[in-house]
Amino acid sequence: MSDMHVHPEVVTSHEVHSDEHHVHHHKETFITKYIFSQDHKTIGKQFLITGIVWAIVGGFFSVLFRLQLGYPNETFPILETLFGKWGAGGHITPEFYYALVTMHGTILVFFVLTAGLSGTFANLLIPLQIGARDMASPFLNMLSYWFFFLASCVMVSSFFISTGPAAGGWTVYPPLSALGQASQGSKLGMDLWIVSMALFVVSSLLGGLNYISTILNMRTKGMSMTRLPLTIWALFFTAVLGVLSFPVLFSGLILLLFDRNLGTSFYLSDIVVAGQVLPNEGGSAILFQHLFWFLGHPEVYIILLPAMGMVSEVLSINSRKPIFGYMAMLGSLFAIAILAFLVWAHHMFVTGLNPFLGSVFVLLTLLIAVPSAIKVFNWLTTLWRGNIRFTPAMLFAIGFVSLFISGGLTGIFLGNSTIDIHLHDTVFVVAHFHIVMGVASMFGMFAGVYHWFPKMFGRFLNNTLGYVHFWITLAGAYLIFWPMHYEGLAGVPRRYMDKSSWVSFNQFTELNKFVTVVAMIVFAAQLLFVFNFFYSIFKGRKVRSQNPWGANTLEWTTPVRPGHGNWEGEIPEVHRWPYDYGKDGRDFIPQTEAVGANESKH
C-alpha cells in the first residue's frame, strides 16, 4: 500500500483549460434548466426525485402485501374503498397480491436501486469528482433520464388497466409470463412490463456508456486512475456491468415478446392451459432463466457496487482517516465485477441443472466471499481508531457494513447447492437478498443522499430527523428480516399469500403480525425522510462554507451552488489521491494541493 497514488507518468495529456467564457454563456429558460436539462447535476436530481417517488410507491406496495401476510383472515374495508375490485370484500385478491409482489420487486430493483441509485450518483458525482465540466455527451445523458421517465410512465400505466400489471414475479419466468390465458397478470400488463423494461434498458445503456466514457476520457489534469475516489471506481464497474448485462436481458425479453404475441415457441413446449392443449413445441423455459439471470446476477452488483463506493468515501471522510487498502478495495471491486458474470446459475440450482455444473457454480459463488470479506475488513479497519464523526451519512454507512455482513453470511448458506435444495423458494431467500442487496443498498443510498445533499441543493438535511430515520430503519430492517430466516429454515415458502392451511406454520402467526407492524413503522419512517428531503431543499440550513465535511475530493472545490460547468474559471489540477486524512498532523489535505517537499509517504 505504499505509494500507489503517486504516478506522475500516468497523467494524461490534458491542456490547462482556459475557458471562463464557457460558464453561463447562454441564457437558460425554466425548461432547459429544470426539465430538459443537460446539466449532469440536474439530471442526477431528476433521477433521485423520480427514484424517491418510485420508492414510496414500491414501499407502499410492500406494506399492502405485508398486511395480507400478517393478517390473512381479517378484512380491511378501506382496501375495497381504495382499490375497488382488487380489494373486494376488504381482502387483497390473489391477482392483486401477485401484482403487488411483482411490482414491488420490479420497482425496487430497477427503478429505485438501479436508476434511482446509480443514475443519481453517477450523474452527480462522476463529473464533479473527476474534474470535468459535464459528461462526455450531455445530450445522451438527458436522453437517459427521459427514457427512464418514459419507462416509468409505461409501467405506471399498467397499474390502471382492467387486467392489472404484470403478476408473474419480477423475474417474469415463462411459461406463466408468456401465456395471456394463464393469468390476469400475464395479459396486457405483461406486454407493458416488457415495453417498459425495454425502455429502461435503453435508458441504463445510454447512461452507462456515458459514465464509462466520461471516467476514462474526461479526467482533469493529474487525475490518474489510481487517484480516483472509490465512488468513481465503483460507479465505473457498475456501468460496465450494466452495459454488458442489460443487452442480454433485452434479447431474452425480445424472444419473450415474440412468444407472447407472434406465436413462436422459444420458451414454450407441451403446455396445457385450462384444459386447452397449446400447439407450441420445442421451446425451453430454462433458456429464459439463463438469459434472465445472466443479467439478473450482475444486476444485484449493479445495485450494490455504487453503495459500496459511497460507503467507502463516507467512512473515510467521517473517520478522518485514509481508506484502508485502497488498492485492495479496487481489486476486490474488480473481482466482484468479474465474478458477477460467472455465478448466474446459482439462481437455478433446482431447475434440473447438471449437478457437476452446479458444483462449478457453487465454487464460483463462494469465491465472492473473498473480495466481499476484503471489503468488510477494509471498512472496519478504516473505522478502527478513527476520529469518528457520527453524522447521519456516517451512521448509514456503518449500518451498510453491518447489513452487508449479516446478509452476506446467509449468502454462503444459499450458495451451496445442497443446502439450497432445502432453502430455495423459502422466505430465507427473501430475508437474505433483502438484507444484503435491498436494505444495504438503500443504506448506501441514504448515506450518499445525506452526505451530498449540501452539494445538490446548497442546504443541509435536518440532522435530528436523520438520526430518527436511521435508528428506526436499522432496527426495523433487522426486526423485519431476522424472523424470516427462522421461518425460511422451517420451510415457509415465499410467494404464497396465505399459509394458514399449513398447520405447522401456524406457530408463526404472531411473528408474521409483528413483522407487518414493523414494516408499517419503517415505511412511516421513510416518509419522515421524504419530508426532510423536500423540506430541506427549500428551508434547510444553508451551507456557508465550500467544504462543509472537510473532504478532499474535487466536488468540494466548486462553488456552494455550482452552475452548469461546475467550476468558475479553470478546472483544478489534482496532485494526490483523495484519502489524505489525518496526515502529517493535518486534518485533511485536498486533492488539489501539491505534494510538499517534506511530506511523508504512506
Add this chain to the structure above:
Amino acid sequence: MDIVSTEQKKRIHPHKFTLWVAIGSILMMFAGLTSAFIVKSNQTNWISIDIPVVFWVSTAVILLSSLTIQWSLRSFRQREMSKYRMLVAATLILGVAFIALQWLGFQDLWKQNITFRGSGAGQFLYVIFGLHAIHVLGGIIALLVIFVKAYVSRTKIYSSVSLEVASAYWHFVDLLWVYLLIFFLIIG
C-alpha cells in the same frame, strides 16, 4: 453546449469512445441471442433451414456500402464536398436497399412455410436478422441527421467527428452482418 468538444484535447474523442462501448453492448445482445441459438440447436425437435440466396445479395450490398461510407469520409476530410454528398447519398441508398433485401429474404422464407410457429433456426433468424436490420436502420437515420444538419447549419462544419462515429458504426453493423451470416451458415 460544446463544453466537451472545445475545451479538452483527447487522444480519442469521447463520442467515439462511447461508440466503442456501445458496440460492446450491442455485441452482448447478439451474443445472448446466438448463444440461445446454440443451446436450442442441441435440443431435440430442432429444425434447421437453408439460407435464401437473397441474403448473399444483401451481403454484397452492405459490403459495398462500407466502401462508400469510408470513401465519403475521405472526401469530407479533403473538403471535396460534392463528392462527399454523392457518396453519402449512395451509402444511404445502399443501406435502404440492404433492408429491402432482408425483407425479401424474410418473404422467401415465409413462402417456404417457415413462419413464426415453432422455435427452430427460422424463428431465430427472423429475430436476429430483424434486430440487425433495425440497427442498420439506426445507422441510416444517424447518417441522414448528420447529412441534413450540414445543410441546415449556418456555419460550416469542419469537424469530421460525427461522420467518423457514424462510419465506424456502419462498419460495425456490416461486420456484425457478416458474422451473423457465417454463424447461420455453420450452426443453422
